Amino acid sequence: MAKFRGPALFRCWCMPMPLNHKSKRPNALLPWLVGAVPVLLGLVITYWQAERALVNDGELIGSETVEQVERILDNVSGAAEELLPLAGTPCADAQLALRDQVARRPYVRSTIIADQGRLYCSSLFGDFSERLNAADYVDGRVSLISGNSVTPGRAVLLYRTHRDDSQHHDQSAIAALDGTHLINTLRTLGRNNDLILQVGPSWLSADGQVQEQALPEFDMAPVTVQSTRYPISVHTGFAAGSAWQLMASRYPALLALLLFLGVLAGLICRWLLKRAHSPPAELQRALLASEFVPYFQPVVRSTDKQWIGAEILMRWQHPREGLVRPDLFIPLAEDCGKIVPMTRSLMRQTAALLGPQADRLSEQFHLAFNISAAHCQDLALLDDCRELLAAFPIGRIKLVLELTERELIQPSDITQRLFAELNEIGVMIALDDFGTGHSSHSYLQAFKIDCLKIDQSFVAMIGVEALSRHILDNVIDLCHKLQLQIVAEGVETPEQGEYLAAQNVDYLQGYLYAKPMPGADFVAQLPRH
Numbered sequence: 038m039a040k041f042r043g044p045a046l047f048r049c050w051c052m053p054m055p056l057n058h059k060s061k062r063p064n065a066l067l068p069w070l071v072g073a074v075p076v077l078l079g080l081v082i083t084y085w086q087a088e089r090a091l092v093n094d095g096e097l098i099g100s101e102t103v104e105q106v107e108r109i110l111d112n113v114s115g116a117a118e119e120l121l122p123l124a125g126t127p128c129a130d131a132q133l134a135l136r137d138q139v140a141r142r143p144y145v146r147s148t149i150i151a152d153q154g155r156l157y158c159s160s161l162f163g164d165f166s167e168r169l170n171a172a173d174y175v176d177g178r179v180s181l182i183s184g185n186s187v188t189p190g191r192a193v194l195l196y197r198t199h200r201d202d203s204q205h206h207d208q209s210a211i212a213a214l215d216g217t218h219l220i221n222t223l224r225t226l227g228r229n230n231d232l233i234l235q236v237g238p239s240w241l242s243a244d245g246q247v248q249e250q251a252l253p254e255f256d257m258a259p260v261t262v263q264s265t266r267y268p269i270s271v272h273t274g275f276a277a278g279s280a281w282q283l284m285a286s287r288y289p290a291l292l293a294l295l296l297f298l299g300v301l302a303g304l305i306c307r308w309l310l311k312r313a314h315s316p317p318a319e320l321q322r323a324l325l326a327s328e329f330v331p332y333f334q335p336v337v338r339s340t341d342k343q344w345i346g347a348e349i350l351m352r353w354q355h356p357r358e359g360l361v362r363p364d365l366f367i368p369l370a371e372d373c374g375k376i377v378p379m380t381r382s383l384m385r386q387t388a389a390l391l392g393p394q395a396d397r398l399s400e401q402f403h404l405a406f407n408i409s410a411a412h413c414q415d416l417a418l419l420d421d422c423r424e425l426l427a428a429f430p431i432g433r434i435k436l437v438l439e440l441t442e443r444e445l446i447q448p449s450d451i452t453q454r455l456f457a458e459l460n461e462i463g464v465m466i467a468l469d470d471f472g473t474g475h476s477s478h479s480y481l482q483a484f485k486i487d488c489l490k491i492d493q494s495f496v497a498m499i500g501v502e503a504l505s506r507h508i509l510d511n512v513i514d515l516c517h518k519l520q521l522q523i524v525a526e527g528v529e530t531p532e533q534g535e536y537l538a539a540q541n542v543d544y545l546q547g548y549l550y551a552k553p554m555p556g557a558d559f560v561a562q563l564p565r566h
Contacts, residue, residue, distance in 0.1 A: 076296060096262065099262030099271045100262050102271045102273075103270075106234065107264055109219070109222070110194075110214070112142050112143065112145070113144055113196045113212045116138040116139075117148070117212040118198055121209070124150045124210055146215040148211065151207075151210075154168065154171075156211075161187065171197075175236055179194065179195065179196055179197070179269065180194070181195075182195065183247035191216055191217070192220065193214065194214040198211075219234055220241070223241070231243065233252065233253070234271055240252060255274020256275065256279075257275040257277060258274055317373040320370055329351055329352070330353075330354050331383050334546060334552065335347050335550060336403060336546045337544065340538065344402075346402055347405070348406075348546065350363065371409050380421070384406060384421055384422075391428075403465075404437065405437035407438075407441050408441070409446075410444035410447075413446050413451070413455060440467065440480060452484075456485060457485075466488070467490055468481070470526075487521065488522040489516050489524070490523075491523065492526060500536070513542060522544070523541075524542075524544040524545070525537045525544070527546075
């Protein structure tokens with residue numbers, strides 16, 4: 038893994054993750070959009086339900102109105118039917134019967150009989166003569182007029198029954214209904230909406246006016262109910278905004294619930310967005326998406342500069358930001374407890390990549406992974422190492438675990454047992470960045486260390502500063518006395534490489550020989566080295 042030398046303020050709760058600044062605004066709008074979805078969807082469904090309720094109410098009111106008008110017409114038509122046999126008789130003989138029907142039937146205002154196409158006797162005037170136009174009656178039975186000479190300006194509904202054969206010569210009986218009864222019916226049943234009674238081309242509204250122009254258009258839920266017994270129909274509908282008024286009056290609890298659900302959905306979305314973009318959640322997402330990939334930096338023998346191994350470095354291939362610097366996420370992963378599964382993923386990817394290439398690796402080819410204090414708290418690391426070694430023929434690779442000093446590893450029964458069992462299966466322990474940390478010497482005393490890695494800060498002083506070179510010489514001398522293998526990091530110039538080789542440093546690592554590279558490039562260059 039890459040080395041982190043940043044300040045201690047990089048902590049799980051305060052370290053910013055790399056995010057594209059262009060994505061902040063959509064993310065800020067997303068909770069509002071998510072909150073609006075249940076509200077808008079609920080309003081659409083509720084509005085549709087309110088419209089359906091208005092249609093149902095209209096159909097119910099229209100049906101009740103038609104039934105009421107039919108009952109009134111039954112009374113009026115009964116009078117006409119009873120008077121029809123009197124058509125053709127002298128008016129003096131029939132007038133009493135005409136007036137009797139008006140007196141006995143509550144809805145009948147007047148009655149008239151006709152013979153041979155002429156009206157000749159009325160309950161109001163007795164004898165008179167007037168032409169009867171049968172075409173004025175819809176279906177030959179019903180006619181709606183705006184008034185007559187007796188009550189001008191007041192609607193009148195006429196019901197006609199007739200017989201026309203060789204014996205009776207187009208005889209008719211007519212009963213007149215005062216429009217007040219119809220108007221009262223329309224007003225009573227249409228308290229919350231407009232009702233219109235249509236008879237042929239004429240129609241009557243609740244205001245009592247008979248019109249013959251086109252029917253008015255309703256803004257919402259237009260309904261037409263046709264009578265099956267008489268040539269009449271009732272039209273109804275609702276004014277604009279009626280659905281909203283119905284929603285407010287009938288579904289207040291539902292509207293409040295929709296608003297609550299919208300606010301709740303927005304808050305949950307906002308919480309999830311914050312959680313998703315929190316560093317631990319982002320690391321977990323990246324881990325599940327396999328965005329942490331291995332990069333390989335070769336380690337060479339100082340004698341012949343051939344590749345003897347590689348340090349496996351973790352890189353984050355972020356979908357938006359590209360390759361994220363290790364020093365931004367490695368300390369975060371350690372603080373947030375994600376470093377163990379991330380290292381496990383790195384080992385498995387390395388095994389999957391190099392396992393099939395095992396025959397191209399030299400004997401005892403070193404594969405080095407960084408571990409931290411979190412790895413030493415249980416024995417899961419032992420299983421991870423066994424899984425990696427099982428992917429290669431026995432003896433083909435040498436697994437090296439490098440102890441980092443970002444967090445102090447406290448010796449305990451678990452750590453002692455872990456390092457003992459790692460030693461039994463042939464895993465080497467290396468002390469990374471030797472000479473720079475506060476715990477280097479304590480690690481040498483507490484654990485069985487097989488290798489020391491000289492920090493690049495000492496290597497950089499070769500040929501530049503005498504004091505640092507003397508410290509480097511002392512470190513190398515200490516390693517020789519402790520019979521530890523030595524790896525020098527950060528070798529960037531031939532002078533540094535030659536000096537370290539002259540000091541019998543076993544292995545060299547640095548940009549002079551190779552930079553960290555993706556797995557595919559590393560495998561492609563194996564045959565040359």
